[in-house]
Amino acid sequence: MTPLTFSSSADAPRQAARLVARTFRLDADTLAKLPGGVSSLMGDGARVWLHPGTQLVAHGVAARLELPQGIEGGVAWIKEALASIEAADAVGRPGCGPVALGALPFDRTEPAALVVPAQIVGAASDGTAWVTTIGEGAAPAPHLERAEGHRRSPDSFTLRSALPHEEWCGRVARAVADIQQGALSKVVLARAVDVEANRPIVVEEVLRRLTALYPSCAIFHVDGFLGASPELLLSRRGRAVSSHPLAGTYAVSADVDADRRFAEVLRRSAKDQREHRFVVDAVAAALAPECASLEVPSEPSILSLRNVMHLGTPIHGQLAEAAPDALTLAARLHPTPAVCGTPREAAEAWLGAHEGIRRGLYAGLVGWVDARGDGDWFIGIRSATVDGARARMVAGVGVVAGSSPDAELVETQLKLQAMLAAIIRP
Numbered sequence: 001m002t003p004l005t006f007s008s009s010a011d012a013p014r015q016a017a018r019l020v021a022r023t024f025r026l027d028a029d030t031l032a033k034l035p036g037g038v039s040s041l042m043g044d045g046a047r048v049w050l051h052p053g054t055q056l057v058a059h060g061v062a063a064r065l066e067l068p069q070g071i072e073g074g075v076a077w078i079k080e081a082l083a084s085i086e087a088a089d090a091v092g093r094p095g096c097g098p099v100a101l102g103a104l105p106f107d108r109t110e111p112a113a114l115v116v117p118a119q120i121v122g123a124a125s126d127g128t129a130w131v132t133t134i135g136e137g138a139a140p141a142p143h144l145e146r147a148e149g150h151r152r153s154p155d156s157f158t159l160r161s162a163l164p165h166e167e168w169c170g171r172v173a174r175a176v177a178d179i180q181q182g183a184l185s186k187v188v189l190a191r192a193v194d195v196e197a198n199r200p201i202v203v204e205e206v207l208r209r210l211t212a213l214y215p216s217c218a219i220f221h222v223d224g225f226l227g228a229s230p231e232l233l234l235s236r237r238g239r240a241v242s243s244h245p246l247a248g249t250y251a252v253s254a255d256v257d258a259d260r261r262f263a264e265v266l267r268r269s270a271k272d273q274r275e276h277r278f279v280v281d282a283v284a285a286a287l288a289p290e291c292a293s294l295e296v297p298s299e300p301s302i303l304s305l306r307n308v309m310h311l312g313t314p315i316h317g318q319l320a321e322a323a324p325d326a327l328t329l330a331a332r333l334h335p336t337p338a339v340c341g342t343p344r345e346a347a348e349a350w351l352g353a354h355e356g357i358r359r360g361l362y363a364g365l366v367g368w369v370d371a372r373g374d375g376d377w378f379i380g381i382r383s384a385t386v387d388g389a390r391a392r393m394v395a396g397v398g399v400v401a402g403s404s405p406d407a408e409l410v411e412t413q414l415k416l417q418a419m420l421a422a423i424i425r426p
């Protein structure tokens with residue numbers, strides 16, 4: 001069946017009213033047939049969202065939600081369109097009922113789309129699991145067969161930096177010089193590495209490795225764009241809102257004592273504190289007008305991953321009564337100085353002139369929103385775009401006064417480890 005297409009126009013809710021959604025709880029017998037949980041159902045074509053809070057594995061498309069003017073053209077209509085779908089929801093958890101899921105580009109004006117999947121199998125952290133199906137006129141019967149079939153992974157790879165190291169370091173030096181001249185205070189410069197394999201990359205396997213290596217992150221896959229993001233841009237559950245901005249990075253070793261010392265170095269680094277503060281201030285300033293209360297710790301804490309540790313500040317608030325949905329709030333925050341820079345317009349202009357890569361979905365928004373306005377949106381970092389036997393991995397670093405080009409190059413290499421370890425298995 002051809003999916004309905006809604007675009008950011010007044011008739012989206014009328015179109016949505018043609019759809020019917022049904023959500024029911026998965027019983028113990030059904031769950032016993034899925035020993036890996038809902039992730040057992042992710043084949044290569046599935047849209048996947050695996051986070052300790054909420055897991056969603058989606059198949060098919062009931063509707064495409066198009067944003068021809070990008071998120072700049074407005075996203076509030078998406079929640080309204082979801083709310084006008086006729087829904088029978090026997091579970092009532094965040095992520096149940098109609099959901100819009102996907103990835104949105106870094107560039108706010110780039111045309112974008114989300115989908116309302118035809119089927120979503122979901123799970124909450126307490127083990128409650130459900131299936132939602134959506135169709136035109138009637139909700140179809142669910143398909144809960146496990147994805148079978150084994151495809152041979154590639155065993156030969158070539159890797160190439162999109163820019164030679166010296167050239168990329170030259171751009172970091174240029175950014176530092178422009179910052180010293182006062183043109184801007186921070187810019188996040190990204191670097192791409194291209195992979196070519198001898199056989200198509202098996203997306204499902206990459207996702208399984210990411211899940212094993214980065215269990216605290218949001219593991220995602222949407223049409224070849226996949227990754228393990230540690231950075232929560234915005235989560236909304238009823239009136240509760242949270243964000244976890246990250247910036248400031250150090251290597252992680254396998255030695256607990258060494259890591260404790262590294263964490264102390266990172267905490268005391270004036271350069272990293274500055275780089276971090278720009279992000280926290282921007283997130284807090286954008287959220288404050290929507291909140292009845294907002295808690296912003298005065299000092300960052302350490303978020304430790306397998307390859308790197310970051311300075312992170314967990315921000316929590318209670319939204320005002322009329323506050324918008326999760327996606328609208330996330331779109332308002334984007335792009336934060338964790339992925340763009342400060343001031344934002346100057347950083348965007350600098351990147352347009354000097355970065356030399358098309359970011360696409362890298363450092364954009366990835367996540368979901370439901371018909372109540374609840375949702376999770378992470379920043380699409382620690383990610384790659386896979387197309388058959390090719391993949392492009394991208395990693396960026398925050399450049400401020402005092403940044404060293406060589407150290408920033410090493411930092412991109414550390415960050416790239418996340419996707420390298422998941423994709424390159426010769």
Ligand SMILES: C=C(O[C@H]1C=CC=C(C(=O)O)[C@@H]1O)C(=O)O
Pocket residue numbers: 188231246247248249310337338339381382394395396397398415
């Ligand atoms: C832009 C990226 O990371 C951001 C998130 C955490 C720490 C960062 C940093 O220390 O530069 C970046 O702001 C990336 O991984 O591509």
